[in-house]
Amino acid sequence: MKKILFLLLIIANAVVAQNTTELFTDANDLYKNEKIEEAIELYKKIETQGFVSSELYYNLGNCYYKLNKVGPSIYYYEKALQLNPLNEDVKNNLVFAKRLALDNIEELPKTVFQKLNKNWLQKLSYNQWAIVVVVFSFLGSLLFLLFYFADSPSKKRFYFVTSTVSFLLLIFSFFITYNQYNFTKKNKVAIVFAEKTAVRNAPTLNSEEVFTLHEGTKVIVLDRVDDWKKIKLADGKLGWIIADEIKEL
Structure with a gap:
């Protein structure tokens, strides 16, 4: 019985995913044909179903930009960057959207750490930094096992050094993840x-x-x-x- 329910759940998820893909394709076609408001309706429908992505928010931002709605366009570009801070297309379009905003607010001078945080550490979201933590933990564990089972002094030395470096990077990346999480929640x-x-x-x-x-x-x-x-x-x-x-x- 459990196997049947599990199979039905997999089939249901596959059907929903296929339907979402079709909606996304239809919305893209509407956007290409300049039917912007209809495209927005379909994109919003996908959002209400919980299938959010950087691409979805990017397309919504483009739609509102086409309609000269400054607030919503910037809002959705920013949401796209939250999910994928490395998306260069979103960054470029956000620059154009911000030019339409009337308020020109100059930022306060930043400290060295604040500049480092904004220019480098915030290139990844805290979720992406969490993935880095997992990678370093797996790598460090693997290298330690290789050190333990190595049969020559040179190999043992190499694996010991690399595993130590991996664990140090693990601690460093965990610290960054924790700080980025707190920064996001507080700001x-x-x-x-x-x-x-x-x-x-x-x-x-x-x-x-x-x-x-x-x-x-x-x-x-x-x-x-x-x-x-x-x-x-x-x-x-x-x-x-x-x-x-x-x-x-």
Whole structure:
């Protein structure tokens, strides 16, 4: 009975995967034929089914870019980069999309470690760094076994050194994975979807307006109170914005 249920589950998953592939192909065809809004509907349908990917979000970003919707296009390009930070096509298109945004926010000067983190360590997501950890753990274990069973001093020396290096890299990559995970969880990124919105110094409509933001601007979400979210900009400015006017990645 269990074998039959398992077989039925495999068949069901195969049917769903095939249906998703067909939807993706149909959506791509609609996009090529300039039927952008219809393509978006199919891409969103795939997203609701849970079959998300960097390619899916990249195509959604392209659709909204075609419609000159700055906020959604930047939002989906950013989501595509979250899944695959090395996708050069997404990076290039994100540059063009950001040129449509009205707000020009200069980043605060970064420390050496912050520059290293952004330019190198964040090239991979914490999930990808986790894969690196697994690879080094497997490699280190294999080399240690080869060291244990090696029959000559030269081989033992070689395997001992390489296994030691592998375990050191394992610890280093685990540390990076842990830090990238914490960084991602603490820095909740969101994109402004409102065409124009006021940011205030307190989570109330009668509080003072401190600055204005426009569609497509990236912010960091720090806190939430009722229908308001506390945000921080790349230049260090802080304020409260109506929660529905931004969308978290």
